[in-house]
Amino acid sequence: MGEEVKVFGSWGSPFSHRVKLALQLKGIPYEYIEEDVYNNKSPLLLKYNPVHKKIPVLLHDGKPIAESFLIVEYIDETWKLNPILPQDPYERAMARFWANFIDNKCWPAIQKANRSPQNEREKSMEEASECLKTLESALHGNKFFGGDTIGLADIAANFIAFWLRIVQEAKGIELLSAEKFPHLFKWSDELVNCSVVNETLPPRDKLLAIFKARFAAATEAQ
Structure with missing residues (x-):
């Protein structure tokens, strides 16, 4: 499909890990971008999450999604293989x-x-x-x-x-x-x-x- 999937995160963050794990469970390849959240947030992070200015952010074909739970649910709804949420x-x-x-x-x-x-x-x-x-x-x-x-x-x-x-x-x-x-x-x-x-x-x-x-x-x- 040639989809572009990027994750803006921080290596030690459990919230970033949630997103990486959800993508891994689905078998979705992605580019990971490490953010210095304490000292030097990148212009891209501030652009894609201007409200909270926090990680993680998922970028899917140029569309940003913020907040780890919302991202995990988005991943589950976008890629149907290996469902994270039950059907019932x-x-x-x-x-x-x-x-x-x-x-x-x-x-x-x-x-x-x-x-x-x-x-x-x-x-x-x-x-x-x-x-x-x-x-x-x-x-x-x-x-x-x-x-x-x-x-x-x-x-x-x-x-x-x-x-x-x-x-x-x-x-x-x-x-x-x-x-x-x-x-x-x-x-x-x-x-x-x-x-x-x-x-x-x-x-x-x-x-x-x-x-x-x-x-x-x-x-x-x-």
């Missing part, structure tokens, strides 16, 4: 429900737990644990949130499967463990070790070093 309307609604729960409840709670000062950490850790407990029950003993195949909620929860475990190691905290959440922990292993996911993930050691340096600098600043 109720199951589609449930997939979107859990994806929204992950982004709107779990992500802020986990961010808060990671960033809270010592005197507030216990409470924020409890709040994040409650979110993980809810997710654990949502798996219903399945391999993935999407059943036997990776679906929208699995893509949404990529930061729990990969990024959270690196943050835990860097900071010396424990939210997700095999003892606390056996089904969610097993899911995280299944997802990260799935070849199509693994080949799109950023280098673990590089991320770990960055998080360790960031947490050390934050501790010194207190």
